[in-house]
Amino acid sequence: MTAIALVIFDCDGTLVDSEIISAKVESEIFTDLGHPLEPAEIQARFAGLKLSRIIELLKEETGMVFPENIVERIENETMSRLGQEVKDIAGAHEILDMIDLPRCICSNSSTEWLKTELDHVGLWDRFRPYVYSASEVGTRRSKPAPDVFHYACKEFGVEPQAAVVLEDSVHGVAAAAAAGCRVVGFTGAAHTYSGHADALTEAGAETVINRLLDFPAVITALSGWSQD
Numbered sequence: 001m002t003a004i005a006l007v008i009f010d011c012d013g014t015l016v017d018s019e020i021i022s023a024k025v026e027s028e029i030f031t032d033l034g035h036p037l038e039p040a041e042i043q044a045r046f047a048g049l050k051l052s053r054i055i056e057l058l059k060e061e062t063g064m065v066f067p068e069n070i071v072e073r074i075e076n077e078t079m080s081r082l083g084q085e086v087k088d089i090a091g092a093h094e095i096l097d098m099i100d101l102p103r104c105i106c107s108n109s110s111t112e113w114l115k116t117e118l119d120h121v122g123l124w125d126r127f128r129p130y131v132y133s134a135s136e137v138g139t140r141r142s143k144p145a146p147d148v149f150h151y152a153c154k155e156f157g158v159e160p161q162a163a164v165v166l167e168d169s170v171h172g173v174a175a176a177a178a179a180g181c182r183v184v185g186f187t188g189a190a191h192t193y194s195g196h197a198d199a200l201t202e203a204g205a206e207t208v209i210n211r212l213l214d215f216p217a218v219i220t221a222l223s224g225w226s227q228d
Helices: 019-032 039-046 051-062 070-085 092-098 111-120 147-156 170-179 196-203 212-222
Strands: 006-009 103-107 131-133 163-167 182-186 207-209
Touching: 006 147, 019 039, 019 070, 039 051, 051 070, 070 111, 092 212, 103 147, 111 131, 131 147, 147 163, 147 170, 163 170, 163 212, 170 182, 170 196, 182 196, 182 212, 196 207, 207 212
Parallel strands: 006 103, 006 163, 103 131, 163 182, 182 207
Antiparallel strands: none
């Protein structure tokens, strides 16, 4: 059994309740362009993926034609709303007081995006400088590639099996599991959907929680749980 030595948080949908805002903006803009997609479908299918990848998948699957500036348009509108509307997930500040281990954030979002939303809820200074944007560090490959988790473990000098990751998306869970980390799924944000917990378990989460305040106890328990 390996004791946990590093706690890695995803950000959107685990520390801040931002995924629902992103999905609403994307839904509004896609609908405006004549390609209606409900926020619930966007959340269930694409949570955790970079916006550019979502656009690629929609083009491949549906033949949708998007303006060249579609990514910039959605990102600008979403960031504007995040800076005004985003809230921290209940318990986010409290658990950081309870967890006495090194910690960092590994996200597919840009550093600019992360700073905007984390600053708004007072969490930026509780993590910086250990906030890693997958497209800006190491190999620059985003989740579901495991690279950002490998990068974080190397930065802290920790073997992946000694790191626990909290993730809300199937793509994030799969990436962390592929990296060799212990993974806890989270379904406590506003964008959760029917079957969410099962999907996270199938992707590789060892357990799933819907309250952040349960996370510290799970970290303690994981040190005594076998991954077999």
